[in-house]
Amino acid sequence: MFTNEQIDVASLPKLEDLQMNPIDRKYLLILLLNIFFTYGIPIFGLLVANYLSVNKQFKDFSPYVLFTLLLMMVLTMLIYGIGFKKRVYALRERDICYSHGYFINKLIALPFNRIQHIEIARSFLARKFGLATLKIYSAGESGSDLVIHGLPKDVAESQYAFLTQVINERV
Amino acid sequence: MSAFDFESPSRQSAKGIIVIFGINAFKVLKGAWAFILLIVIQGIRSGNGSFRNQLLIIGGVLAVVLMLLIVAILQYLNFTFYLKDGHFFIKKGVLNREELSVSHSKIQNVYIKQNLLQQIVNVVSLSIETAGDDKTEISISALPKPMAIELKRQLLKNSNQLRIKDPEPKEKPVYFRASFPKLLLEGISENHLKSFLIIFAFVIGLYNDLKEIVNSIGFMNGYKGWFQLEGESVVALIIFNLTFIIALIFVSMLFSMLKMLIQNFDLTVIRNEEGLELSKGLFNKINLGLTSSRIQKTTVSTNRLKQLLGLYKLSFTQANANKKQQLNFNIVGLGKIQVKEILNQFYPNIDGRIKRHKPSKYMLIKHSYLGFFLLLLINMVLYFLPAVFLWLNAVLIILIGSSIYFTYQKTYYYVDQDYIVRAGGGLIDTWSSFLELHKTQCIQISETYFQKRRGLAHLTIYSASKTLKIPHIPKKEALNISNQILYLVESQNRDWM
Numbered sequence: 001m002f003t004n005e006q007i008d009v010a011s012l013p014k015l016e017d018l019q020m021n022p023i024d025r026k027y028l029l030i031l032l033l034n035i036f037f038t039y040g041i042p043i044f045g046l047l048v049a050n051y052l053s054v055n056k057q058f059k060d061f062s063p064y065v066l067f068t069l070l071l072m073m074v075l076t077m078l079i080y081g082i083g084f085k086k087r088v089y090a091l092r093e094r095d096i097c098y099s100h101g102y103f104i105n106k107l108i109a110l111p112f113n114r115i116q117h118i119e120i121a122r123s124f125l126a127r128k129f130g131l132a133t134l135k136i137y138s139a140g141e142s143g144s145d146l147v148i149h150g151l152p153k154d155v156a157e158s159q160y161a162f163l164t165q166v167i168n169e170r171v
Numbered sequence: 172m173s174a175f176d177f178e179s180p181s182r183q184s185a186k187g188i189i190v191i192f193g194i195n196a197f198k199v200l201k202g203a204w205a206f207i208l209l210i211v212i213q214g215i216r217s218g219n220g221s222f223r224n225q226l227l228i229i230g231g232v233l234a235v236v237l238m239l240l241i242v243a244i245l246q247y248l249n250f251t252f253y254l255k256d257g258h259f260f261i262k263k264g265v266l267n268r269e270e271l272s273v274s275h276s277k278i279q280n281v282y283i284k285q286n287l288l289q290q291i292v293n294v295v296s297l298s299i300e301t302a303g304d305d306k307t308e309i310s311i312s313a314l315p316k317p318m319a320i321e322l323k324r325q326l327l328k329n330s331n332q333l334r335i336k337d338p339e340p341k342e343k344p345v346y347f348r349a350s351f352p353k354l355l356l357e358g359i360s361e362n363h364l365k366s367f368l369i370i371f372a373f374v375i376g377l378y379n380d381l382k383e384i385v386n387s388i389g390f391m392n393g394y395k396g397w398f399q400l401e402g403e404s405v406v407a408l409i410i411f412n413l414t415f416i417i418a419l420i421f422v423s424m425l426f427s428m429l430k431m432l433i434q435n436f437d438l439t440v441i442r443n444e445e446g447l448e449l450s451k452g453l454f455n456k457i458n459l460g461l462t463s464s465r466i467q468k469t470t471v472s473t474n475r476l477k478q479l480l481g482l483y484k485l486s487f488t489q490a491n492a493n494k495k496q497q498l499n500f501n502i503v504g505l506g507k508i509q510v511k512e513i514l515n516q517f518y519p520n521i522d523g524r525i526k527r528h529k530p531s532k533y534m535l536i537k538h539s540y541l542g543f544f545l546l547l548l549i550n551m552v553l554y555f556l557p558a559v560f561l562w563l564n565a566v567l568i569i570l571i572g573s574s575i576y577f578t579y580q581k582t583y584y585y586v587d588q589d590y591i592v593r594a595g596g597g598l599i600d601t602w603s604s605f606l607e608l609h610k611t612q613c614i615q616i617s618e619t620y621f622q623k624r625r626g627l628a629h630l631t632i633y634s635a636s637k638t639l640k641i642p643h644i645p646k647k648e649a650l651n652i653s654n655q656i657l658y659l660v661e662s663q664n665r666d667w668m
Contacts, residue, residue, distance in 0.1 A: 007588060012654045015616075094661040106617040109653060111661045114612045139490060139667070140612035144633035 015109065018097060020088035026129045027150025028084045032077055033125060039073035079103075089148050091159070096136065098146050110146045112166050114138045120160050122153075132156035136163065175321050180251040180262070186292040187250075187313030192243035193288040194312065199239065252311060259299070259326060261309060271309055277301050279465070280489075281323040283316075285456035295319045295456075299326065346442035349451075349504040353482075354435055357503050358428030360476040362599050366430075367423040374419070409559070435503055447513070449502060459500065463517050465489045465668055467610055467634040471510055472602035483510045490635035490668045518590055518605050525592055527583035530643040531627050535579050537643070542571040574598035584641045586652050588659060591632055593639045609665040610634050611656055616649045632656070635667060 043066060050062045083102035090097045099107040119135040126132060134156045136146040151159070200207075210228075242265070250263045259278075261271045280300045289295060289312075297319045298310035314322070349357075436453035446462040470486045477483070487500040505513075514521060546567060553560050574597050581596035586608070594603035611632050618628040622643070630641040630649040641649075 007655060007658070009651050009655055012658045014650070015653055015657070016650050095657055101617075103620045104617060105619075105623070106615055108613060108615045109657055110613045111611075111657060113661060113664055114667065138612040138633065139635040140633035141636075141638060143615065143631070143638070144613040146613070 013092070015097065015107070018090045018092070020090045020097075020099065022085070023087050023089065023148065023150040024129075024131055024152050027087075027131055028081065030123075030125045030129060030131065030150070031080050031084070035073060035076050035080065039069055039076070043069050043073070087150070096146060096163075098148050108144075108146050110136055110138055110144070112163070113170060115163065115167055118160060118163050118167075120156055126150075134159055175318050177252075177254040177322060177325060180253045180260075182247065182251055183311055183313045184294050184315055184318075185247075186294050188240075188243050188247045189292050190289055190294065190296075190313040191246050192239055195239050195243060196236075199235070250311075254325060259309075261311070273299060273301055273309060275326060275328070278326055280460060281326050283319050283323060283458040285452075287454040289313065290454075290456065297322060344441070345439055346447075347438075347440040347502070347505065347509060349435060349438040353504045354432055354438070355428065356480060357435075357477070357482055358431035359424070360474065360480060360482065361424075361427040361431065362474050363420065363423050363427055364599070366427045367420060370419055370423050370426060431503070435501075438503065440502055442513075442516070446517075447502075461487055461489070461500065464666070466517055467636040468604055468606050468639065469514065469517060470602055470604045471514070472600060474600045478601070481506055483507060485510060485513060488634075488636040514605065518607065521590060521592075521605065524587065525585045527594075528585060528644075529583055530579075530641070531625070531645065532579075533622070533625055533627055534582070534643040535575060537621075538575040538578065542575055546571065570598070582642070584644070586655065588655075591639055591656075593641055604639055606632065606634055606639055608656060608659055609663055610667045611660050612667070614653050614656055616646070616653060618646060622646075 046062055046066055046069070050059060050066075053059055053062075079102065083100070086102050086105060087100045089099070094113075095109050095111040097107060097109045099105065116137045116139050118137070121133045121135060122131070123133075130153050131150050132153045134148045134151055136148075138144045138146075148156075214224075214228075245265045246263070249265050249268075250261070252259070252261045254260075257275050258272045259275070261269075263269050263271075278299055278301060282298045282300065283295050284298070285295045292313075293316075294313040295316050296310060296312045297314055301309070311319075433453045435451050438451040439449065441448040446460065446466075448458070448460050450456065450458045466487050467490055468488045471483055472486065473483045482503070483505045485502045485505055489500065502513075511522065546564070549567060550561075550564065553563060577596065577598050581594060581601055583594050585592040589608055591606045591608055591611070592603060594601075596602055612635055613633045615631040615633070616628050617631065622628055626646050627643050628646040628649045630644060630652060632639045632641075641652075
C-alpha cells in the first residue's frame with residue numbers, strides 16, 4: 001500500500017516556536033577559567049623566562065608577545081561571554097534541540113528515534129561546580145552529535161534517565 | 172548440504188602463510204622505507220662499501236625475512252575459525268591470544284577481496300563488517316574461492332537485513348560491464364586538475380625533502396642558469412615553467428588514467444531485486460553487495476567532457492562503511508539510461524518530481540569575496556616575480572569568475588515527503604545527490620553573522636554516512652524544511668538501516 005498525502009507545512013510543530021532553556025550560569029565561570037588557564041600558563045612561563053633571561057633581544061621582544069597573548073585572552077573571554085546567552089536547549093516530545101554560537105549560530109535537532117547512545121561526562125571543574133555535560137550520539141558523522149555543556153547535575157541526570165527510558169521503549 | 176564443514180575449527184588455506192608473509196613484509200617496508208632509503212643513500216654516498224658492510228646488509232635482510240617467515244607460520248598455525256550456534260568465531264594471535272565472535276544477526280556485510288598476491292596464489296580474503304564499532308576487523312586472509320563464497324552464504328543466511336541469494340554470478344545476467352575502451356575514455360576525461368594538484372603538491376613537498384640529497388649530488392648545477400632572473404633568461408624561465416607544467420599535466424593524466432584502469436578493471440554490475448552486486452579491480456579484486464536499505468546517499472556525477480561522451484558515475488555511501496571502502500562503492504562509465512534505471516530502483520518514482528529550488532543570490536556575493544581574497548593572496552606571490560606574470564591575473568579572473576558563476580548555476584535543492592535532493596558542481600564537474608528522507612539522522616541550521624542580516628541560513632542534513640548541505644537559503648525556508656523532515660522522521664519511525 002502506497003499513500004502520498006499532502007502535508008500541510010504550516011500545521012506542523014515549529015522549531016521557531018520553541019521555548020529554549022538556558023544552561024547553568026556557573027558554566028560561564030568554567031569557560032572563563034579554562035580560557036584563563038590556557039592562556040595563563042604560557043603568559044606565566046613567558047614572565048618567568050623574561051625575569052631570568054639575560055638576553056637583551058629577548059627582553060625587548062617578549063613584552064610584545066605578552067601583550068598579544070593578553071589581548072587574545074581578553075578577546076576570547078569576551079567572545080565566549082557574548083556567546084554564552086546563545087547556549088540554549090529544548091526538549092520536545094520526540095526530539096531534542098540545542099543551539100549555540102554568536103557569530104555562527106547553530107541549531108541542531110536530533111529525533112529520539114535516531115539516538116544511538118547517550119553519555120554523561122563531568123570534568124574536574126564541572127564536578128566542583130555541580131555541573132555535567134550531556135552527550136547524545138546519532139549514527140551520523142561527528143557533526144551530528146548533540147553535546148550540551150553546563151547542565152546542572154540533577155537536570156543532566158534526569159534527562160539521561162528520561163532519554164534512556166525513551167531508547168529502551170523504542171524497540 | 173554444503174561441501175565444507177565450518178562447524179569444527181579449521182585453518183585457512185596453507186597458502187595463507189605466503190599471504191600473511193606478504194602482508195607483514197609490506198607493513199615492515201611501509202614503516203621502514205625512510206630508514207631503508209637513508210641506508211641506500213648512505214651506501215651510494217660512501218662509494219662502494221667494504222665487503223664486510225655488504226655482508227652485514229645481506230645478513231640483516233636475510234634475518235628480517237626469516238623472522239617474518241617464522242611469524243607468518245606461527246600466525247597461520249594459531250589462526251582458526253568456525254561457526255557455532257549462530258555465531259562466527261575467530262581465534263588468533265601468537266603471544267596475545269584473541270578470540271573474536273560475532274553473531275549472524277550483527278553482520279552487516281561480507282566482502283570477498285583479492286589483492287595481487289592473493290591473485291597469484293589463487294586465494295581470496297573474506298572480511299566481515301558489523302554494525303557498530305568499525306575498529307575491530309574480522310577477516311580471514313586466505314581462503315579458496317568456493318569456500319569463501321560458501322562461508323559468505325552461510326554467514327548471511329540468517330541475517331534479515333541482507334537477503335542476498337546464493338551468489339552464483341555466472342547464472343545471473345550481467346547488467347553492466349565496463350569495457351576497456353570505456354575505462355580508457357573515463358580516465359582521459361577525468362578532471363585532471365585534482366590529480367594535477369596532488370602531484371604538484373607532492374613534487375613541491377618532495378623538493379624540500381630531497382633538496383639536501385639533490386644538492387649533495389650536484390644534480391642542479393647544470394640547471395642553475397635557468398633560475399637566474401636576468402632579462403634574457405625571463406623567456407627561458409617561462410619556457411622552463413611551461414615545459415614543467417605540461418610535463419606535470421601529462422603525468423597527472425597518466426596518473427588518473429592508470430588509477431581508473433587499476434581500480435575499475437573488469438567492472439561488472441549485477442542487478443537483482445535487493446540491490447546491486449559489483450566486482451572490480453586489477454590488483455585488488457573486490458566483490459561488493461549494495462542493498463537498498465543500507466544505502467545512505469547516492470551521487471550522480473559527471474563533467475563537461477564526460478557529459479558529451481555520455482559517461483556518468485554513480486557513487487554510494489553506506490552506513491558504517493569506513494572511508495576506504497566508501498571509495499569503492501563507485502560505478503563509472505554508466506550511460507544516462509542506466510543511471511536512470513538504477514536511481515529508480517533505489518529511489519522509486521523520483522523521475523519528474525524534482526523542482527529546482529535555488530539558493531539565495533547571496534551565495535554569489537560570498538563566493539566573490541572569497542575569490543577576491545584568493546586573487547589577492549596569489550598576487551602577493553606574483554608581486555615578487557617579473558612583471559610579465561601579472562598577466563596571469565587575466566586568466567585567473569576568468570577562471571575564478573566563471574567557476575563562481577557555474578557553482579551557483581548548478582546548485583539547486585529539492586525536498587519532499589520521500590527524498591532530499593541537492594545538486595551542485597563547479598566550472599567542470601556537475602553532481603547531484605539523493606537521500607531518502609527517513610535516513611536523516613539529525614539536522615542542523617547554521618547562520619553566520621552576515622547571513623543573519625539577510626535572513627539566510629545553511630541547512631545541513633546528516634545521514635548515517637555523509638551529509639547534505641543546502642547553502643544560503645532563507646531561514647524561514649530552512650525552518651520549514653526542518654519541521655517537515657523532523658515530523659516525518661519522528662512520526663513514521665522507519666528504519667534507517
